[in-house]
Amino acid sequence: MKLMKAERHQVKLRLGLSGPSGFGKTMSALLLAYGITDDWNKIAVIDTENNSASLYSHLGAYNVLTLNDPYSPERYVEAIQACEKANIEVIIIDSITHEWQGAGGCLSIHEKLGGRFQDWSKVSPRHQKFIDKILNSTAHVITTVRRKIDYSLDVGSNGRTKVNKHGTKEITREGFEYELTVNFELINDKHLVSVSKDRTGLFMDKPEFIINSATGKKLREWCNTGKSLDEIKEEIYSCESEADLKTIYDNYKNHHSEIIPILSERKADILNENKNPNSENHVINPNQIVK
Numbered sequence: 001m002k003l004m005k006a007e008r009h010q011v012k013l014r015l016g017l018s019g020p021s022g023f024g025k026t027m028s029a030l031l032l033a034y035g036i037t038d039d040w041n042k043i044a045v046i047d048t049e050n051n052s053a054s055l056y057s058h059l060g061a062y063n064v065l066t067l068n069d070p071y072s073p074e075r076y077v078e079a080i081q082a083c084e085k086a087n088i089e090v091i092i093i094d095s096i097t098h099e100w101q102g103a104g105g106c107l108s109i110h111e112k113l114g115g116r117f118q119d120w121s122k123v124s125p126r127h128q129k130f131i132d133k134i135l136n137s138t139a140h141v142i143t144t145v146r147r148k149i150d151y152s153l154d155v156g157s158n159g160r161t162k163v164n165k166h167g168t169k170e171i172t173r174e175g176f177e178y179e180l181t182v183n184f185e186l187i188n189d190k191h192l193v194s195v196s197k198d199r200t201g202l203f204m205d206k207p208e209f210i211i212n213s214a215t216g217k218k219l220r221e222w223c224n225t226g227k228s229l230d231e232i233k234e235e236i237y238s239c240e241s242e243a244d245l246k247t248i249y250d251n252y253k254n255h256h257s258e259i260i261p262i263l264s265e266r267k268a269d270i271l272n273e274n275k276n277p278n279s280e281n282h283v284i285n286p287n288q289i290v291k
Helices: 025-037 052-059 073-085 097-101 106-112 117-135 213-223 229-237 242-251 253-275
Strands: 014-019 043-047 063-066 090-094 140-155 161-170 182-186 192-198
Touching: 014 025, 025 043, 025 052, 025 090, 025 140, 025 182, 025 213, 043 052, 043 073, 052 090, 063 073, 073 090, 073 117, 097 106, 097 117, 097 140, 106 117, 229 242, 229 253, 242 253
Parallel strands: 014 140, 014 182, 043 063, 043 090, 090 140
Antiparallel strands: 140 161, 182 192
16 A cells, blocks of 8 residues: 555546437537547437437537447447447437436346346446446546426325425436536536536535536636646556555546556566566657557
């Protein structure tokens, strides 16, 4: 174990947009994405909303991957992987609601297994792999989620049961927003948003506003502040023990997809050096660092 000073390092954004149908989730996501990358060609929409993403093609030449049912977690993972292989910089998943409640989604899978509590032991790991893919993607990821009015049946002081409204609730597994960098909630059909989760500090305690490309630019500037991937790679190559490599692995979880192969390579070098203590220490040429 080794104590280290806390420090910021460059990360990939995980953004959420939620709201009822017609409140502007897709448009807002596209404007956010453009602000992040400044290049429509580097944006891809995984569209589960009946080709709604193509309605905004006048904005720019972004890419669309249409995903029809069954909306299993595995098919979402495959769609994200296809975008990554195409070197997409910002992936918009519009929406993740279908992975949970759509045809062939998690609730449907659970019902087909019998709908018993113990059946979640087979469904939850599949859902978690989908969440993990979002969190570990090599691209920035923007997810949209539908919202519905949340009700409860309560017994009043007179003993009668009444229906109470509790605002709106995201239609996905509870707790997803806690995984996000920022979670925007569209509050009306004028496209105004409030922020329910903000790790950046850019939007909390601010008045409602309308998302535009400048919002994405602010987020890009925030996530690019800190230690770069190349600097992390240099740290890896300077490690002299497996414990040092483990520390880097734990400290840079947002970069796992990029650094795990390099960590494995350096671990093999360290093991080889320990087997041959008389050999010269492994020296990395800076030109060999993968960009």
